[in-house]
Amino acid sequence: MQPYITTDGKYLLFASNRPGGMGKNDLWYCIMSNGTPGGARNMGTAINTKDEEQGPFYDAEKNLLVFSTDGRVGLGGLDFFQSEGDFGTWSAPVNMGKPLNSPKDDIYYTALDNTHPFAAGFISSDRESICCLEVFGINRIMKIASGLIIDCETKQPLEGATVTLLDTVRRKTIKKITLDATGRYTFEVDPQRYYKIVAEKDNYFTKALYFNSDMLERVDSMDNPTLCLQHYEIEKPIILNNIYYDFNKATLREESKAVLDTVVDMLKDNPKITIEMSAHTDSVGSVKYNEKLSQARAQSCVDYLISKGISQDRLIAKGYGKSRPIAPNSLPNHKDNPEGRQMNRRTEFKVLKRQVQVKDEYDSNTSQ
Incomplete structure (x- = not known):
């Protein structure tokens, strides 16, 4: 076959059974310099086998090598395989499957347009012949x-x-x-x-x-x-619904972890954000007790986020106790307001630093 120069003009690829190969015809390449090829280099065992390798085609934009071989498990005869790499390392070649490959020999892919190498092209195959290779046109499946x-x-x-x-x-x-x-x-x-x-x-x-x-x-x-x-707005709290703790404790209940997992995902998708996790209580109990309890609860949330791979440097735990209610703890007639107290027993987070x-x-x- 004729040697093939890659779409970026940096390499010349060809098949040869010259000494130093792995078996029959191997794939080789030369580095091009001012239009002149350098010394031939074998593409190695990641690509070559003890059997036949032929017809290299390399798309420099996609870093994708297409070639034919009968030295790997295929549909029969020479099959097209693809491997991703940069002439330093190559991924394990993958059979390109039907309809590109057939039970017979399939070899020599060439692109119709090098600006879009895999949009359309031609291959040689004897799939419809009793003796010889014939040319087939192919179009990429969109x-x-x-x-x-x-x-x-x-x-x-x-x-x-x-x-x-x-x-x-x-x-x-x-x-x-x-x-x-x-x-x-x-x-x-x-x-x-x-x-x-x-x-x-x-x-x-x-x-x-x-x-x-x-x-x-x-x-x-x-x-x-x-x-x-x-x-979101900087310093504006966002309430996390359905965060629950054991009674009068800072232990997270299992159902709370599913909610915190959404915060984990958000922080992983937004690696430049630093947040404050805060916990709040209702008005029952002393100021000191509620501050201590809320701080422990906020820290439990932070500890869980850290356990899921979030850097401690991006997290601050803050317990506000009963100092920042969002609803009345009692009604105008001074009776208890259970609904309001429940709203005040909440966990929030807020962005402290603007996302870069x-x-x-x-x-x-x-x-x-």
Whole structure:
């Protein structure tokens, strides 16, 4: 076969049975310098086997190598495999499956357009021949992932929020968009990929969503769950409902941990935020007793967050006792107000430091 120069012009790839290989024809590469190839280097046992490797094609944008081999478990004969890497390390090659592969020999992928290497191209195969390779045209199967971003309180589409699609395996930012009035995002994704979607807006808590595009194998598109972003203001408390403690103690009940887990997720999605966890009591008991109890309860919440991997430097525990009621502890006729006291026995958190806009995880690889 003819040698292949990668889409970025940095490498020349070819198959050869020259000395120093693993078996039959191996894949080799040369580093290009001013259009001149350097010394040949074997692509190693991560790619080559004792059997046949042929037809290398490398997409520099996706860091993806496509080649044919009969030295791995496939559908029969030479099959197309793909591996992610950068000529330093390679992932374990994965069979590209039907319909690209067949029970016979499938070899020599070439792109129709190097600016979009896997949108369309040609392969050689003897799947419909009794003697020889024939050329087949292929078109990429389009997969679409979409979803809706809304405000948690108003339930309205969150216009102006940004949504970023990241490939978590290749550690690459694929695309970043700003939402219009519909609040919907739509991304084209590749099969057999692990993705992360990050939704963010100023003065809203960022949220992340992970999904595997294998879920799209049997359908052309997938609508991700609707994400709601919660608005916040610096130093403005947010009440956490359904946080309970043992009577007159600071021990968290099991049902409280599920609520605190939502705070764990929020803090992991917003790594630049520092919060104060606070606990409050009703008016029953002395000031000193309630301050001590509420401080212990706030500390129990902080300790739980730390146990889930949140840095202690991002957390402050504060017990306010009965000093900050949000409802009357007693009625105008001086009778007890159980409903008001229950509202005052609460756990809150507030953002102490404004969230810094975090640079995209893989910003240097962003494509708009």
